[in-house]
Amino acid sequence: MSEANPDITDSPLGQYQKRKSVFPKAVDGTFRRLKWAIMIVTLAIYYITPWIRWDRGPYAPDQAVLVDIANRRFFMFDIEIWPHEFYFVAGLLVMAGIGLFLVTSAVGRAWCGYACPQTVWTDLFQHVERFIDGDRNAQIRLQNASWGPKKIARRLFKWGVWLFIAFWTGGAWIMYFADAPTLTVDFWTGQAAPVAYMTVFVLTMTTFIFGGFMREQVCIYMCPWPRIQTAMMDEKSLLVTYKHWRGEPRGSLKQAQAHPGTIGDCIDCNQCVAVCPTGIDIREGPQIGCITCALCIDACDKVMAQVDRPRGLIDYITSEDAEQEQAGKPATPVLKTLFRPRTIAYFMIWAGIGLALLFALGSRTRLDISAQHDRNPLFVRMSDGSVRNAYTVKLRNMESRPRTVTVTMDGAPDASMWLSDSSRDKAARSFTADLTPDAVTKLRLFVVTPTGDGSRQEFALTVQGNDDAEPSDTHELVLERGGQ
Amino acid sequence: MSNNKRIDQPTGTETVGHEWDGIEELNTPLPRWWLWTFYATIIFSIGYCIVFPFWPTANGAPGGTSGWSSRDELQKTLDARAEELQPVHTALATTAIGKLEAQPELMQQAIAGGAAAFKVHCVQCHGSGASGSKGYPNLNDDDWLWGGDLATIEKTIIDGIRQPNHPETRFSQMPAFGRDGILSAAQIEDVTSFVRHIAGQEGASAASQRGQALYEANCAVCHGPAGKGDRTQGAPNLTDAIWLYGGDRETIKHTITNSRYGVMPAWGERLDKATIRMLAAYVHSLGGGEAAPTPQPVEAADANGGDNVGG
Numbered sequence: 140m141s142e143a144n145p146d147i148t149d150s151p152l153g154q155y156q157k158r159k160s161v162f163p164k165a166v167d168g169t170f171r172r173l174k175w176a177i178m179i180v181t182l183a184i185y186y187i188t189p190w191i192r193w194d195r196g197p198y199a200p201d202q203a204v205l206v207d208i209a210n211r212r213f214f215m216f217d218i219e220i221w222p223h224e225f226y227f228v229a230g231l232l233v234m235a236g237i238g239l240f241l242v243t244s245a246v247g248r249a250w251c252g253y254a255c256p257q258t259v260w261t262d263l264f265q266h267v268e269r270f271i272d273g274d275r276n277a278q279i280r281l282q283n284a285s286w287g288p289k290k291i292a293r294r295l296f297k298w299g300v301w302l303f304i305a306f307w308t309g310g311a312w313i314m315y316f317a318d319a320p321t322l323t324v325d326f327w328t329g330q331a332a333p334v335a336y337m338t339v340f341v342l343t344m345t346t347f348i349f350g351g352f353m354r355e356q357v358c359i360y361m362c363p364w365p366r367i368q369t370a371m372m373d374e375k376s377l378l379v380t381y382k383h384w385r386g387e388p389r390g391s392l393k394q395a396q397a398h399p400g401t402i403g404d405c406i407d408c409n410q411c412v413a414v415c416p417t418g419i420d421i422r423e424g425p426q427i428g429c430i431t432c433a434l435c436i437d438a439c440d441k442v443m444a445q446v447d448r449p450r451g452l453i454d455y456i457t458s459e460d461a462e463q464e465q466a467g468k469p470a471t472p473v474l475k476t477l478f479r480p481r482t483i484a485y486f487m488i489w490a491g492i493g494l495a496l497l498f499a500l501g502s503r504t505r506l507d508i509s510a511q512h513d514r515n516p517l518f519v520r521m522s523d524g525s526v527r528n529a530y531t532v533k534l535r536n537m538e539s540r541p542r543t544v545t546v547t548m549d550g551a552p553d554a555s556m557w558l559s560d561s562s563r564d565k566a567a568r569s570f571t572a573d574l575t576p577d578a579v580t581k582l583r584l585f586v587v588t589p590t591g592d593g594s595r596q597e598f599a600l601t602v603q604g605n606d607d608a609e610p611s612d613t614h615e616l617v618l619e620r621g622g623q
Numbered sequence: 624m625s626n627n628k629r630i631d632q633p634t635g636t637e638t639v640g641h642e643w644d645g646i647e648e649l650n651t652p653l654p655r656w657w658l659w660t661f662y663a664t665i666i667f668s669i670g671y672c673i674v675f676p677f678w679p680t681a682n683g684a685p686g687g688t689s690g691w692s693s694r695d696e697l698q699k700t701l702d703a704r705a706e707e708l709q710p711v712h713t714a715l716a717t718t719a720i721g722k723l724e725a726q727p728e729l730m731q732q733a734i735a736g737g738a739a740a741f742k743v744h745c746v747q748c749h750g751s752g753a754s755g756s757k758g759y760p761n762l763n764d765d766d767w768l769w770g771g772d773l774a775t776i777e778k779t780i781i782d783g784i785r786q787p788n789h790p791e792t793r794f795s796q797m798p799a800f801g802r803d804g805i806l807s808a809a810q811i812e813d814v815t816s817f818v819r820h821i822a823g824q825e826g827a828s829a830a831s832q833r834g835q836a837l838y839e840a841n842c843a844v845c846h847g848p849a850g851k852g853d854r855t856q857g858a859p860n861l862t863d864a865i866w867l868y869g870g871d872r873e874t875i876k877h878t879i880t881n882s883r884y885g886v887m888p889a890w891g892e893r894l895d896k897a898t899i900r901m902l903a904a905y906v907h908s909l910g911g912g913e914a915a916p917t918p919q920p921v922e923a924a925d926a927n928g929g930d931n932v933g934g
Binding site (some may be wrong): 356516519524 | 754910
């Protein structure tokens with residue numbers, strides 16, 4: 140430690156180094172086909188969802204999924220969420236988080252390998268690249284070629300297609316925030332809000348840059364998720380593993396024939412490195428650059444089939460099974476690995492939150508009352524000695540139809556009330572109000588009591604829709620009966 | 624330290640050459656383009672400092688080349704808002720107060736504008752909740768010295784209370800019965816007893832009976848034989864539960880002895896028509912507002928904002 144190692148005085152490693160370009164080779168196999176399927180499904184969900192129509196009557200938008208920020212409403216099929224119900228969205232986010240923990244502890248970085256938008260769009264962009272520039276070797280040749288008209292044309296064409304995809308990615312995003320057909324027309328006729336154009340521009344550029352150029356750099360250097368996942372994996376989590384005990388020492392087929400029994404199964408063909416979208420060598424062991432997309436498994440299986448050796452030299456395997464396999468013991472049964480305290484606990488929490496959300500969704504009321512007592516002045520003494528209190532009442536009609544409701548007073552038996560647009564001679568123990576659809580109706584309420592003895596009395600306002608069988612909501616209040 | 628680099632045997636990776644309590648760090652160089660993005664942000668920040676104001680001095684920040692300033696931004700927002708509200712102001716200035724209630728939307732805008740104007744011009748005396756204090760009327764209740772319909776409230780605001788050199792002002796003057804020697808101290812005690820009796824604060828007594836005669840001779844001309852007051856001359860109702868200065872014995876005695884002389888500015892000289900209408904609408908909306916007494920005088924007053932009503 141105390142003396143410099145003479146071997147590395149002129150080390151190639153500085154503090155920084157040139158980025159190593161990655162040219163993943165096309166591959167076919169089980170996992171590649173799974174990736175195709177997941178890519179098609181996720182992209183379809185992303186692009187099609189805003190265009191699904193959902194009839195909610197004349198007072199609400201007919202878009203199935205709509206984040207209506209301007210009007211503070213979140214529509215998702217039959218569910219409408221108001222700002223005060225945002226805990227449903229928070230709950231979904233918590234479920235997404237715990238769902239990710241569950242998936243990670245069960246099957247490792249499946250999210251990274253298959254479903255992460257960075258993976259999906261990078262994969263899509265790489266297919267475009269192969270379509271235009273050819274496969275790995277052609278791409279490397281073109282990269283190394285000098286800039287001539289041919290290369291410039293190729294590059295511009297490729298970037299053009301990428302930009303086109305990136306533009307549609309950004310364009311689809313804004314459709315979630317406004318009526319999609321209207322916004323599409325507005326967008327192309329220059330009438331959409333500036334924020335729509337800015338969002339499309341920003342998302343076009345981020346998609347273009349992240350999917351076209353940064354790619355694995357995002358996963359390795361920017362994304363926090365690989366670091367978090369490292370902490371969440373254990374010896375029973377699935378990993379893409381090179382079975383070094385089977386593969387080493389590496390050697391070509393010729394060497395294996397020349398020295399039977401001394402050479403491992405790995406023929407050192409480098410196919411696993413060639414297909415890797417993050418450019419790593421899985422044979423160096425588990426590493427942060429591995430997103431477990433399993434394309435190296437497909438590549439290796441294909442080679443093993445060609446050289447007539449059993450598949451799975453590189454395979455999904457837990458580190459516990461890896462140890463057992465090295466020791467010549469049978470692998471733990473899959474179900475036993477899958478159902479262990481950690482995954483069961485994650486699942487219980489995940490399902491518990493889901494059930495609680497469903498219960499809350501089923502039992503929530505769509506007609507609310509809340510009221511606030513005036514504080515300044517707290518009460519007003521009237522000429523006849525009675526005491527008047529004033530309240531701001533908010534009636535929340537969360538249904539997409541106009542409603543007539545009755546608000547009644549419980550408690551404070553000698554008190555009566557009237558709304559500011561009425562008058563004291565019409566004071567009563569209840570009032571009716573017409574509520575606009577999907578809106579809060581704000582009313583000013585006066586309550587008067589003949590008793591001015593300085594006491595305070597509790598009472599409650601209860602709201603009931605005139606076409607409902609039962610009251611919807613109650614708000615408890617205090618009536619001040621004079622201070623002196 | 625940095626020359627203590629060595630190859631870490633298990634990983635085959637070079638270390639960076641630091642060592643802390645036996646812990647070393649493997650060197651995994653960052654791609655150089657990250658460094659370029661860092662430099663790019665520094666260059667951007669230089670440009671940013673040139674374009675936008677950034678260095679504070681005693682006289683504010685010198686403007687950047689863009690000329691942007693948060694004060695201008697605020698002024699633009701305020702101007703835009705004022706322009707937005709201009710139609711409401713014009714409508715209020717040209718709509719007679721008697722016709723305001725027929726236009727609920729304009730009325731709501733007037734109340735909202737009045738609430739804001741009240742906070743600027745009125746809270747100093749009437750309080751932020753318009754509930755007044757001793758000598759300053761509570762505007763929430765249903766007791767009015769001069770009247771509580773929209774037009775009367777507007778007139779009171781325009782001309783003020785007891786403004787010198789303002790002929791139209793609301794002016795009521797009670798003699799200082801004690802200070803000016805009209806009534807003796809004992810007589811004032813008797814009148815006080817009577818006033819408290821008709822206000823329901825104490826029972827009939829010999830003093831209140833003596834006070835009744837004195838009341839009829841000295842007070843009934845303004846406050847009325849039954850003590851119900853007279854709005855045409857601003858004489859308060861003595862029988863209700865509301866006292867401007869207080870209903871206890873000492874305060875009533877003080878009022879009779881020295882009289883009171885509350886004042887309010889004539890806001891017509893200070894505020895524009897629209898603002899005054901908004902204030903009237905707001906005060907009317909507080910819970911004690913009354914309907915216009917009879918349509919005829921209000922209609923006649925429409926043309927010039929109701930300045931001959933209630934006087």
